[in-house]
Amino acid sequence: MKALMGLLLLFVSGTVLAGDAIYTGFFSNKALDGYDTVAYFTEGKPVKGDSAYITEYKGADWYFSSKQNRELFVKNPDKYTPQYGGFCAWAVAAKNDRAPGDPLQWTIVKDSDNTPKLYLNYDKKIKQRWEQDISGFITMGDKNWPALLVN
Template sequence: MKTVFAALILMMSTFSFAQSEVYTGYFSSKAVGGYDTVAYFTEGEPVEGKSEFQTKYKGANWYFASQMNLDLFKQDPEKYAPQYGGYCAWAVSAKNDFAKGDPEHWSIVNGKLYLNYNQNIKDKWNQDVPGHIAQGDKNWPTLIAK
């Protein structure tokens, strides 16, 4: 019985699951950890969304701080959704792999939102932002096709 249980655990490892196009965490359906992606552009800082202002997009639930932000997102989700589905931009570019993006470690570059895993990783990202974006844009289509 223990052997069967161990085999099931191995089969359920994170490597056996296909990655979603939008990062939500394992036990959540919230994109960007429930933060309002429009607020990064309008407020210049992360703002937590509210459950009364939400929509579905690319299989995830997106939360917003206001009806106005929800409406802006619905009009043009690609403008406000983070690049690489909210996964860590540095991991996508430098490692050609997935890692969670943290809504507190972000940047907007050329009108696009990028999230990183933590401040240390964001510092690495900041060392060559144009290079990381070029490599990430190249890696992303093959990562989500796996």
């Protein structure tokens, strides 16, 4: 029975992930597992959001550590939304697939316009792979991501 439930969960989970623009996990609607996406840019570290400061964007609930951070996000959500919707950047690039992004395994990279972008990775080991060729993985990820949005 456990094996059957595991297979069912795997099938349903893959179906739920297909086409989602923002990674929220299987049993939650929280983007970045409730971490404040603006804080990565303003404080240079992950900061847990507070349930008093929430907004909805692209079907996900975004939590913030302050009213000011929530207002910054609402004014320009694309500036603060993690690339590839918070899915693992390495998986999107190297495997042309989706995997959960861990808000504690993150990198901010400036693009060609000197605009900082937030990328998440699955875990510490995958982040180390990502760090071996960040610019190459971003090039591949940017190419792969649009098709992953519709599949």
